[in-house]
Every structure is written in C-alpha cells, then in structure tokens.
Amino acid sequence: MITLNNISKTFKVAQRGKGAGAALKAMFKRDYKHIRALDKVSFRIDEGEIVGYIGPNGAGKSTTIKVMSGILVPDDGECDIMGYTPWKSRREYVKNIGVVFGQRNQCWWDVPIIDSFELLKDIYRIPASEYKRTLEMLIETIDMQEFLHTPLRQVSLGQRMRAEIAASLLHSPKILFLDEPTIGLDAVSKLAVRQIIKTINAERKLTVLLTTHDQNDIEALTDRVILIGKGKILHDGSMQKIRRRFDTHRILTITFSNHQEPVTFPDTELISWSGESAVYRIDTTKVNVSSVIHSLGETLEVLDIKSESPPVEEIVAGLYQEHGI
DSSP: OEEEEEEEEEEEEEEOOSSHHHHHHHHHOOEEEEEEEEEEEEEEEOTTOEEEEEOOTTSSHHHHHHHHHTSSOOSEEEEEETTBOTTTSHHHHGGGEEEEETTOOSSOTTSBHHHHHHHHHHHTTOOHHHHHHHHHHHHHHHTOGGGTTSBGGGSOHHHHHHHHHHHHHTTOOSEEEEESTTTTOOHHHHHHHHHHHHHHHHHHOOEEEEEOSOHHHHHHHOSEEEEEETTEEEEEEEHHHHHHHHOOEEEEEEEESOOOSOOOBTTEEEEEEOSSEEEEEEETTTSOHHHHHHHHHHHSOEEEEEEEOOOHHHHHHHHHHHTTO
8 A cells, every 4th residue: 555665855954153254154155964864765554554653853754754745755766655656646646645743734723623624625525425424423533522613723732633633534535644643732632632543543444654752652553663763764563573672671569568678689670669669670581570579479468569561662762772863
C-alpha cells in the first residue's frame, strides 16, 4: 500500500552571524547551509497497519509526512502509495488520505465545527447520504455532540484535536497520517484520541502512520516502529522485539510491615525505602527477580509485591542511544 524507496530531500537554509555588521552583509551576500533532511529513506507499510514513526526533533519525521502527503517534492527517490506518486497526482491522490498536524488546523477558526465539516463535504464532493452516514458514525465514536456547533477557537485543545481527526476522516480515507496528534493534550484527552484511532482502524482497516514524542502513544497504538535519525532509517521492527533487546531491568515495588533498616542486594539498586515500602531496580541480566523476591520474603513480612517493566520512554531512549542520536 505504501512504498518509499531511497527518498532524499535537502533544504537550503540562509545563515547569518550576529550583530549589525552581519545583518548589513547579508543584505548583499547571503551564506547558505544545506541540510539533508531525508537521506535515502525506504520502508513499506501494508494495509491496516498502525506504524509508529519516531525520532528526535529534526530527524526528518514531518518532512517524510509532507512528502507522502504530496506537499513536498523530494530531490530523489520513488514513492508509491496506492498506485499514486503523491506530488504528481495530488488531486486524485488526496481523496484517499487524511492528514492531521498537531500544531495546525484544518477546521476554520471562527466558524462552528459543523460548518467546517459541511465545507469539507463540498471540497471532497462527498455524496450527501455518505456524508450523513460517516458524520453520524464519527460523532458517536469521537463523542463530539456537545461542541459540534461551537467555533473551533472556543473549544478545548482536546476537543479541537478530536474535531481535526474527524475532519480528516469525513471523506473515508484509506490512509491517515498523524503528526504529533496528542501534543499538549491532558491525560484524559490523550486516552480519548488513542481510542478513536484504534476504533477507526479496527472498523475500517485504516492504515495509520503516527509520529509522536509521546512514547505512550507508541505503546498504546502500534505493533511496529520505524526509527529515523539525521534523515536515515535506523531501525524498523516490532515493539516487542525492541522490548526484548532493551528491557533488561525490572522495577520491584514492595510493601511490608514496619522495618526501618533498609535491605539491599547485589546488582539491585534500592531506589527508595520508607520503612513500610520500598522500590528496587533489578538488573535482570545479572540477577533473577524471583530470587530477590524470595530473599525479601525471608527478611520482611511482605504484604504486597508489584513487578513492572521499565517505562517505554527508557526503552526507546536505549534505542536512540544505540544509534547515537
């Protein structure tokens, strides 16, 4: 469905030193720096996949999305999406995709959200019966009824993002590109947006490419991640495989009857001790979790034990560190 082959893109950026002298010089002669945003990027995404596209700021994520959306023309390489080359057949192609940029609006700022939807219906030439059916489904799925007739500028950030996602799905696209869809949202709104994406994907077999810095989005939504750094694809594989490679520690939280003297073990870091509870970080490559639990049971009157994997942020950070980004 989506195939990128050796896509490259370079930007020419003007450079200027500080001070009035440098500003005056720049009026007559500018210095430029060439930035390689994408360097022979290649990957394939099949129908119905939700793929996380991750990397640090400036890695090339948004540039890739813009190339795949037909907004940018690459310097080199091939891109085939549903049989279209995005920047060559843009009018026909965009009928098949939806795009949500977390920091940009596609609904109009000063008009009720429903009016923006009506305008998008005309832009995409959606038949009235199909529009009505899709809108009813989206209102129910995304829970938009209470703010549907409110101008976009008067709704909360979470409601705005729900409206943006609905707007991108009105014409029933086959592919959805999401660029930082949960940026700035509170915990409740993030959960709502994630549930919307999962529901639409399951019901319509919608293909989703998601870029985000919120690693919990990746954990909640994707089975596969593509890591890009300095314009190059550095890793493409399942989240499960990444966990197996970098999940080398366990966080052990224990509560027990009063015991003031801390209990320590080799190759195990005592993170906190309160006299009635403790948190340990265990290096599973050197020590077995069950042996630590057994030793704690012999020393303390244990009331409860909880063993957790490290947060997904730590695992992704390990992947970044491996590739030097």
